[in-house]
Amino acid sequence: MATLLLTNIGQLTTADQNARVLEHAAVLIQDSLIAWVGDMGQAPQADESIDLGGRAVLPGWVDSHSHLIFGGDRAEEFVARMAGQSYAAGGIAVTTSATSQLSDNELSEAVAARRAEALAMGTTWMETKTGYGLAVDEETRHSVLGKPLVDSLTFLGAHLVPAGWDADEYTELVTGPMLDAVADNVDFVDVFCERGAFTEEQSRRVLEAARAKGLATKVHGNQLGPGPGVQLAVEFGSHSVDHVNYLEEEDIQALAGSWAGWDSATRTGTPGTVATCLPACDLSTRQPFAPGRELLDAGVRIALASNCNPGTSYTSNMNFCVATAVLQMNLSLAEAIEAATYGGALALGVAGQTGSIEVGKRADLHVLDAPVAAHLAYRPGMNLTHSVYRAGKAI
């Protein structure tokens, strides 16, 4: 069994349950897993050793929300938005049409290139969604092509009601033949519960169909205005509700209540519904930032994710998301790092495998070209990723 010691780490942010930050640290990797963490002076012998020159190390980012399976872009829509037009869900149809024109090879290559781009910026676990197919054959094709290219895959047939369809009939298709066709390929079922997309009643049908299939759920909710998304997600025990820009007090209380069976000190118990904040999307759509500070203060577990997609957030740069959360959402650096690592892992149900630097977890590590992790927000916009290890392998 091959061992690799990463040593002379200036600052090691573990994002473990005690939020340990170690100085002059080392991490021993055995094959794909973390085998030892501690003071570099006490590190065990290893087959190979890499001196990180005093750099900061943190867990690889867990990006729990993206839409990488698409063709074309929507730069014109973005420019119009910057000139004052507001975002509307209808733009999804432009991408659906562009995506349908790509061959299997072209689409796979586009997704793989986007995944590689994110990995090079420290994202070692990445979720993505279907949702630019909106027909049984296309949604199935996207689920088959997407599955081997990402770590978690979500079915989002309920992204937009395609032109020419009655909304209830399309919901029938999504919850019947479309879900049947993709079910074996996906980890989650998601629904865009929003004005211009799916109503509360239609969203409920999507979540019920997922439950009947034994699939975990997510909800895109409360993005463009107050709405029922958060309450539905909590009611159905969804792993996450994402966007959460427009929350009423009852929404925050419902989310906090969902964590009543979870012990944060030991990270044991029954997890609730993670509130996933998407700061890059909020900037690109000029929406108010999700109230991450208030959610944390109310006892809600949050995640930070990129929401990389061609409409509302064409970036997969998690360094940028973390910097924005610190600078604009009043999160501390430690809170933002935890939300973008362990929080994302909770939102994907993979916190036992990744999201923190602990013995037994997958060796997913992000080395910064900086002495301390604070540089992520202190030097926003700079390329601070020095190197990345995914499942123990340098990329």
Ligand SMILES: N=CN[C@@H](CCC(=O)O)C(=O)O
């Ligand atoms: N909100 C719904 N879906 C995407 C946007 C999709 C698009 O406009 O292409 C999002 O998460 O922001």
Ligand SMILES: [Zn+2]
């Ligand atoms: Zn999304």
